[in-house]
Amino acid sequence: MVKLELDQVVMRRMKEEDIEVVKALIKEGCEGTENRLILHILTRPLCLFILAVFSSILRCLVHSFLLALAIPVFLLIVFLKITMPRSTGVLGSSRPYWDYVGSSYRGTQDDTLNNPYARISGKTPMTKRPRYRIGPKEKDKETSTEKISPEREKTAGQVWVADCEGDILSCIFRENENRMGITRICRLVTGSWYRREGLGRLLVQSLEQRERETGALRVYAHVPYPSKVGEVFFRKLGYHQLGEETDEEDDEERKLEIPERGFLGHPLTKVFYKDL
Secondary structure (H helix, E strand, O other), rough: OOOOOOHHHHEOOOOHHHHHHHHHHHHHOOOOHHHHHHHHHHHHHHHHHHHHHHHHHHHOOOOOOHHHHHHHHHHHHHHHHHHOOOOOHHOOOOOOOOOOOOOOOOOOOOOOOHHHHHHHOOOOOOOOOOOOOOOHHHHHHHHOOOOOHHHHHHHOOOOEEEOOOOEEEEEEEEEEOOOOOEEEEEEEEHHHOOOOOHHHHHHHHHHHHHHHHHOOOOEEEEEOOOOHHHHHHHOOOOOOOOOOOOOHHHHHHHOOOOOOHHHHEEEEEEEEEEOO
């Protein structure tokens, strides 16, 4: 773990040249998530019952008890690996993939979030050119010639990154939402070397402040179902899990804010909310 000075962190919109770095960051953050989700599905009572039925049928055809037990499990794992969205990094976004190019920022000046630590210390965080090297192939991909319409840019949503001296340390996805006063964040990832330094909390709270100023009344966060760390993190920030309360308003919101579901309808995400 690296000691991080939060007053030197710049929180800005992702640009096109940041896409590959953000993808790598998400891949690192999602390591093991897909396997934990598969294990979560395999251990559900209904799924265990179906596997037991198929094992009993195979037992009549295969003379090995272990094979009859292992074959259904193996086939189901392969099925889940193929059918489960490859974009597990954007679970909860109700879309099969994330439009990175469409959500890239194209302004001449960085669109940034306020950093309260910089205001307290009096220091001005500075952004530098990225430290990663760009090879010949990456150079061609660095800028896209694809034309982005305002409609696509609006639908794509936003990706905010935490930049410290040219290194992207963390990111958070904000999905486009048509409901007035509602904001949805669907993925928060921090690099393994910079966790437990308050970076994720800084990103979420700064984005909340910006959304509050633009008129948002409630923020939803979708967390992968097996992620206990994510659940504890959002609860510490004042979020509540949707469905814990039983009033009429909560019932209405549960119909509108549906967690992503997988095999046999088992939920893959937990929905948390916070009133601003």
